[in-house]
Amino acid sequence: MFKNILVPTDGSAMSRRALGRAVRLAKEQKARITGLWVGPVWQPTLYAYDESVPAGFISPRQFAASIRKIAARQLGAARKAAAAAGVPCRVVSVQNNFPHMEIVKAARRHRCDLIVMASHGRRGISRLLLGSQTSMVLAYATVPVMVCR
């Protein structure tokens, strides 16, 4: 029934659990896995003095390099889990300050028919509150969403 499962990850423990479930489900359903990681966008900072570069300044290039590194690490986990189960997998990393938009867009672009995600990742503060991105995805998604607890 499900042929292509989108698994957005933020590297949190909860999203790793969701990944495990998604891979198991994909194996049973003979489906593919599409791993997605959404990173933040580089943001310029305003300086009071333009003679010196403030401490902790990161150039766009440095930022891009670190984003690449983090994406490779987070998506490596997805790729490894899929490979271990023998599930075909492709990984995508994009940058956007609003991850839920990218998740919904990726589901459409890669023709995913199910989104498997954790009830909250890094930002959900309690069991009773859904994570911000999860609730936004639930609002905007056009395909079924499996929320893992």
Add this chain to the structure above:
Amino acid sequence: MFRNILVPTDGSPLSRRAIKQAVRFAKEQKARVTGLYVAPPYKQGVIEDAAILNFVSPRQYEASVRATARKHLKAIETAAAAAGVPCQTLHAVSDFPYDEIVRAARRKKCDLIYMASHGRRGISKLLLGSQTSKVLALSTIPVIVCR
């Protein structure tokens, strides 16, 4: 991976779609389907002269709940029978359907809840139904929200 799928229904068109998907999914997973309908409890209104006309006794109310439950659960049973999926249905009476849904999932040892994003009360695509969001908050098992 999933052995017993709980499908709560309120008889709305969206929940009928969820039923269809859930049964298909259960067939592939070789799982059982547990249908659930939750009805509001009997409420005794203040009786005025005019209200006497449409007075409903607790017994009449119970009968009508049973009839409604049978009607809505029948949809699950027929869908499951058509797909050859083992099916069990139950109905409960509660003011808080989400509570009954979570409880039924625990009692019947379901490992997945398959429900619509909103049934009768969600007002738009952007808002999740009240019961769905509460089930998402309280459930200890995965929930598939079907759109």
